[in-house]
Amino acid sequence: MKIQIDVGERAEPAWKDKFPQWKSLNETSYSFCEAIHRWDYLKDRPKPEVIFLALPEGTNLSDFVFVEGGAKNPESFLFTFPNMTASIIMQMLGFNSRVLCFNNGVRTAEFAKNECKELAKAGKTVWLFTSPSVLEDEKRVVYFSSYPES
Numbered sequence: 647m648k649i650q651i652d653v654g655e656r657a658e659p660a661w662k663d664k665f666p667q668w669k670s671l672n673e674t675s676y677s678f679c680e681a682i683h684r685w686d687y688l689k690d691r692p693k694p695e696v697i698f699l700a701l702p703e704g705t706n707l708s709d710f711v712f713v714e715g716g717a718k719n720p721e722s723f724l725f726t727f728p729n730m731t732a733s734i735i736m737q738m739l740g741f742n743s744r745v746l747c748f749n750n751g752v753r754t755a756e757f758a759k760n761e762c763k764e765l766a767k768a769g770k771t772v773w774l775f776t777s778p779s780v781l782e783d784e785k786r787v788v789y790f791s792s793y794p795e796s
Contacts, residue, residue, distance in 0.1 A: 649684060650785040651677040659683065664738055674701065674777060675731045677786035682738040691792055692771050693741055699732050700748045700758035700776035735775065743773075759791070766793035 653673040661683040662668050668676065682688065732745040748758050755776045762772045772793040777786060 647685065647790045649681045649788050649790075650782065651680045651788060652784065653677060653781065653786050654784055661738065664740075665734060671734070673786060675734050677777065677788055678731060678735055678775060679738050681788040681790070682735065685790060688739065688790070691773075694743050694773040694792070695770045696765060696772045697732070697735065697743045697745045698748060698758045698762060698772065698774045698776075699735065699745060700754045700774060701731075702749060702751055702754040702779045755789075762791065762793040766795075 653676070656673075656676065659668055659676075659680060661679055665671075665679060668679070671679065732747055736742055736745070746761075748754050748761075750757050755778075758774055758776060762774050765772045770793075774789075774791045774793070776789045781787075
């Protein structure tokens, strides 16, 4: 599944009560939260034993934006780390799971998909969240897949 989140519009989100610090989120984490909120039906899927978060550039882009902005709010830097994005995803979903964060440049998404397929062959339920590093028409594209594929 694919969704596009307009990163230019950061109005108070409908999910603000699930993550009151939403103003501190970088655009990637904000976009993942918005996507999960819109994908409400995920709560009806079998809970994963493992979640993969695949971000081709890791935190490089948000780190650059933080530094470029003068590093004025050190507390917000914490929210640029992939493990924080993973933690926020768990908070939005309302459950815990093992999370693996991948960043391997242009091969990230394909590598993560292959890992998910291998775990599914071994009988595991796996979810994959990924997003390319480049915005598409000023929008963050977020993808979701679950394995085994249904």
